Amino acid sequence: MINKVQILSVTLPGNLDAYIRIANLWPMLSIEEEKSLTQRLRYNSDLDAAKKLILSHLRFVIHISRNYSGYGLPQADLIQEGNIGLMKAVRRFNPEIGVRLVSFAVHWIKSEIHEYVLRNWRIVKVATTKSQRKLFFNLRKTKKRLGWFNEEEIKIVAKELGVSSKDVREMESRMAAQDVTFNPLPEEDFVDGKNNNTIQYLQDKTSNFACRVEKDNWEEHATNKLSNALLGLDKRSRDIIYARWLDKNQKNTLQTIANNYGISAERVRQLEKNAMKKLRIAIEA
Template sequence: MTNKLQILSVTALGNLDAYIRIANLWPMLSIEEEKSLTKRLRYNGDLDAAKTLILSHLRFVIHISRNYSGYGLLQADLIQEGNIGLMKAVSRFNPEIGVRLVSFAVHWIKSEIHEYVLRNWRIVKVATTKSQRKLFFNLRKNKKRLGWFNEEEIEIVAQELGVSSEDVREMESRMSAQDITFNPFPEEDLKDGKINGNMLYLQDKTSNFANGLEQDNWDKHTTSKLSNALLRLDERSRNIIHARWLDKKKKNTLQTIAKNYGISAERVRQLEKNAMKKLKIDIEN
C-alpha cells in the first residue's frame, strides 16, 4: 500500500509544526463513515478509501509519538515510523470485527515506533529478545529520576514488572551506557605525537586467535600420528579398528566383524584390544 499511496509526510512539508497543523485539520470520521470506507478498501481494494482512513487518523499517531519524546529521537522520525504502523493496520483491518480502527491501529503504531527506538536509541542494541524489549520500555516508564536506582527501587520495579532484580540491573546498565566514537583510522587522530584511536584498545573476547592456531596445529599433528600408527598395524587389525571406531556411517558390532572374518566375537575383541595398545604406544612416542 505504501508504494501505491502517497500520504502526507513530515519530510514533504519540511516542517513539523506545519505537518501537525494540517494533520489536525483533517476531519475525524464518524462510525458510519469509517465502516463504509473500510469495507470499500477490504472488499474492493479502494485506495482512495485507504487514503482517507489514514489521513483521518494521523492525529492519533502524533499523539502516540509524544509518549516517546524522552529517547532523544526526533519526533518527526517517530511520527513517520508510526505512520508506517498505521498503514499496516489499515491494510489489515477487518470492518466486521465490531471495533473502531483506532483501537486496532494502536498496537501497530506502537510496534513500529518501538522497533525504531530500539534500532536507533543506541548504536549497540540494548534489547534483542521480546522480554528484553518489554522490560526496556517498562523500565523507562518506571524510572523516577535520571540517576541509578538504589536497591529498594530495584526491588520495587522488579516486583511491578514481574522480573528478577538481576534483569532490572542488567537493563539499567545497558540503558545508562553511552555510545563513544570509534575511529578505525587512528593515524588520522594524532595528539602530541601519540595515537588516540579507539581501535587500538578493542579486544575480541569471544575468540583467541593464537589458541585457535595452536589447536589447529595440534589436531593436524595428532591426526598425522594416528594415520602413521594405523599403517603399522596388520591389515586385519587395521580394518577392525576402522570398522569399530573410524567408520562415520556406522559403528560395526563385534558379531558383524566376526562373521566377516569367520572368527568368534571374542577373538575380534582381543584383536581390537591389542591393536588399540599398539596405537597408543605409537602415538605417545
C-alpha cells in the first residue's frame, strides 16, 4: 500500500494561477468525511480515498507556501515541495488519534518546504544542523522587524531561541553573504578594470610544490647514479641486470638468459648477485 500511495502525484500545470483556482474548487471535508476517508486508506489501502484527502487539502499547502515567498524561490516549486509533505502526512496519518488531518500535515508540509529552501537559497548551505535550521528561519522573521542587530539585540535573540550569541552572529553573517561565481564568463572577467575571475586566486592546499620539486630532483639524481653505476659493469653483467630488472616489457628468467649466453642458470645467478653488489656500492658511494 505504501508504495502505491508514494507514487500518487499532484502536479502543477504551467499556469500557477490556474492551479490555485482548481485547488480552491475542491470542497473542504467535514469531520465525518475526513475520518471515513482516512479509515478507508489506513485499513483498506484505498487510493481513491488518498486522492480525495490530498486534493481537498491542496489549499492549505498553497496558504503555507506563501509564508516562504520572501526567499526568492519560485512559488510553484514551494507548493510542489509542500505537496510532497502533504502526501507523506496522508500516508502516515492515524485516524484514531483524534485530531484533524490538517493539524498533523502542517509539520510535514513545512518540513519539506524548509528542506527545499535550505537546499536552494544559497549554493553553499547556510544551515546544516538542527539548531542552525531553527535559527535560520526564526532569524529571518526577527531581522525583518529589527534589521541588523546590535550587541544587546543579539543577546535577546539568542535567549529567545535558546542558542549562543556566537551562533546568532555567525548565522546573521551567513544570511547577509551573497553567492559569487568563481569562474565568470569571459566578458565578465573584468569589472571597472579589475580582474573579476576569483578562481585564479584560490589556494590549492592539496598541492605541495616544494615536495614535488624535491621528489623530481631526487628521482633524477637516483636515475643518474644508477646509470653511472651500470657503466662500471662489464657488458654481460649489464645485460643480465637489464634483462632481470630493467626491461619493462618482461622479466627474463635465469634459464632464458643462460640459454642466450650458453652458460648454466646458476652461473647467471652468481653474475647477477655480483653485479647487484657492485651497483649498491657505486650508488651509496
